[in-house]
Amino acid sequence: MKNRSDRRPRVLYLAFYFPPSRASGVYRARATANHLVEKGWDVTVCAAPLDFLYNVIGSVDERLSETVDPRIQVERPSLKDYTWQQDLREFSWLRRSFPLMAKRVYQFSQTKLFPERYSSWAWASVTRALKLHTKKRFDVVVATGNPFASFGGAYVFNRLTGVPYVMDYRDSWTLDLFHDEPAFPEGHIAWAWEKRMLNRASASVFVNESLRGWHAERYPEVADRMMVVPNGWDADVLPKPQVRQELEQAQEPEPEADAAEEETAGASTAKRPLTFAYLGTLTAKQPVEEMAEAFKIARRHPELADAELQLHGHLGFFKSSPAALKARLGLTDAPPEDGAEDTGLRYCGPVSKTEVGGVYESADVLVFLAGGGKYVTSGKIFEYMAFGHPIVSVHAPGIAAQDVLDGYPLWFNADSLDVDELAASMIAAGKAARDMSPEQREAARRHADTYSREAVLTPFEERLREIVGLD
Template identity: 65%
Template sequence: MKPPRAARPPRILYLSFYFPPSRASGVYRARATANHLVAKGWDVTVCASPLSFLHDVIGSVDEELARTVDPRIRVERPALNQFVWEKDLRKYSRFRARLPLLAHKLYQFGQRRVFPEHYWSWGRAAVARGLRLHTKQRFDVVLATGNPFASFAAAWLFNRLTGVPYVVDYRDSWTLDLFKDELAFPEGHLAFGWEKRVLRRASGAVFVNEALRKWHADRYPEAADRMLVVPNGWDADLTPPAGELGVDKEINSRPLRFGYLGTLTNSQPVEELAASWARARMHPELADAELNIHGHLGFFQTGRRELMQRLGLGLGADGAVVPLEEDGDIGIRYRGPVSKTEVASVYEQNDVLVFLAGGGRYVTSGKIFEYMAAGRPIVSVHAPGIAAKDVLDGYPLWFNADSLDVEAVANSMVEAGKAARDLTPEQRAAASDYAQAYTRDKLLEALDQRLWAIAGRERVAVDGSEPAR
């Protein structure tokens, strides 16, 4: 008698525009989600951005990060109309080259009346690609992550055409401006209609913190019972915990090193950081200390010079980043981009980690979880009441002025510097242990279980392990 055929794994279509080798901030949640799902027994297909957009428009990629994507994951790259980004007249379509004003008006009409986002053409293409794959082998569920929110609309449309249930993952907010704590669009804007339409049919909506979930639950109460919080976390495969690494015994015989790691943007209090650092260096403890900025300056190629100026930096004749004024050097050093696969070494090179964040009560920032896993003193430079406070409150090496007052932040920097010099292996291990509850795999477990239920499948054991209950 033949043994029964094993049931096929559930299939998921993951609509994630920013996916490796993209270096956008949300790419780490997307990478971890796809890797987690395939490890839990899912057959995962990702629809991501075209590589030409990452290379030619954004202008940078992280190929090392791309190599950390599980090879079992199928990655599709639907086309994107790059109308708004295309500046080379030689690459214009024949229609746009001959009738540029009409082409512009038609494009704007689509933004005002069809879908209010430049990525909508990618969303349509993702639906078309998904339908072709669906006819060959049915998808059980769709997961869409935003931004861009064309992925949400694509999930909705795919559901209307096929009946396949979908879940939307708000790693960002669509209609709420996180940095101003106000609506991102005027009431009556097309985006609100689309968001309501998407949430009405969604089988689930995921948010990165409780404040965002509650805001959306209050605005869309009919979908509140399908909302779930899945915080960001840190990637244990890329940032090993530092609990057993001990401390630098030479720290008291050298200048202190403060470090910021991440993408620097105009939404962050960069001037306050520079001013507070200058004030902190007036204290003998930090007189010769350095503040190292690791990462990209902005998400796009434009705007880099402005961010450097806000830090008090400029470009020298040889292209190197230098202080704007020699006598104004306050020890800020721009160290350049860092591959995600190298962040652990950056954390080890710095004694204090600087948590610089924009926005207010709805902002958590994925970077803070990595900071905690590093087991270093963390000094906050952000507005009071930020959502990240809910995570950091129990971290034993957190130094928070709860203000952007220059004097208050400078004092926190000095205290964090003293703590770094006095840090014991036991203190560092305790700090790192606190972060263990925030690994992405642990936090994504709730989403995985919800997706199995929505797909109407009984969760199976993978690699001989017991299925989660």
């Protein structure tokens, strides 16, 4: 029989949103699983059932699945989709025959057992994991939320098996990030669940220091087991920007050219309309109107004449989201017809994670649009920095993302949502894009290098080794 030291350490990863899901948290989950495999771990992921991703929320990126390490074992436990069912033919026998009783059973599960509609998936994951555990023991469980029922699943599995677990808060459960206030009233069962889960967890992980600090203040008895693992950018799906190629070209002697040709080329570059780009999921909780109005004002400046703001990504997370957002912003898929006002906004549609590098590389300026308050970071900002372009902030002052951007040499932050101040920062970013040298861009990328997934996940993997006694 092999000793524990002779085999790969085994981790059970409870990550509901995992490829082909395109939920915002999926990139952290994908990167974590891949990183652990590369570091010698045997990884089993319990993820959302495919019929839920395809048929219920319709939110998938199939090409993202190709970036998951084939050594990862993916299990998809069942989920009772009571709250998502719209077709009577899909109702269970109990719900069809006794709808009021079925409703009471569901409400009881939410108010007395676990307050989240994904809880059935967590319990199904525990059942699946127990079967796997009897065949080959897990050494540690990592649960990432949301959904936060994954934390409950890790807690129950620990009580049944004694296997230690780690809670990864890539989002906050009991703190409303958009209003900077508790998400539940005092006395709600969510507080009791969070307290007991944190008390038994070997570690809890947060995406920024602001979130860690809030939870440490509320749960001081476990503050010493809390750590920060920020999000990062994924080198395996982002092609290396052309910065170093530009540097090499800049160092090579240029062939002699006719003076008139040089003057013409310079004038052409100076007059080329700039491309601003936002890449990510647009939602109603972001200051989208302020962004659009500020860009409209900025385009009146000669530096931004005929500039475009290209919006790449999905409109919301659900099937019903796009129409409302398009109507709200007046987004168009093509330039306006003759005589109509041109706002410069262009909706370019969704982009696969495997193709986002082309969008970033072709932009002159990146627009960092974010909702929420001081506890919000956003995973996209790390990708933005990785390409070394000027970045314009469009968000409320004081959000946690500013800690990440602090030190980035091409950051333009109005520190306000006033549209005139935002427009001024857009104009300044446009000027910087026209004048930027390859050396300046490389300096910006060096700041981003500290947030590569390899850099941010290494301390996390080392912590897992300590927990299972492999340090």
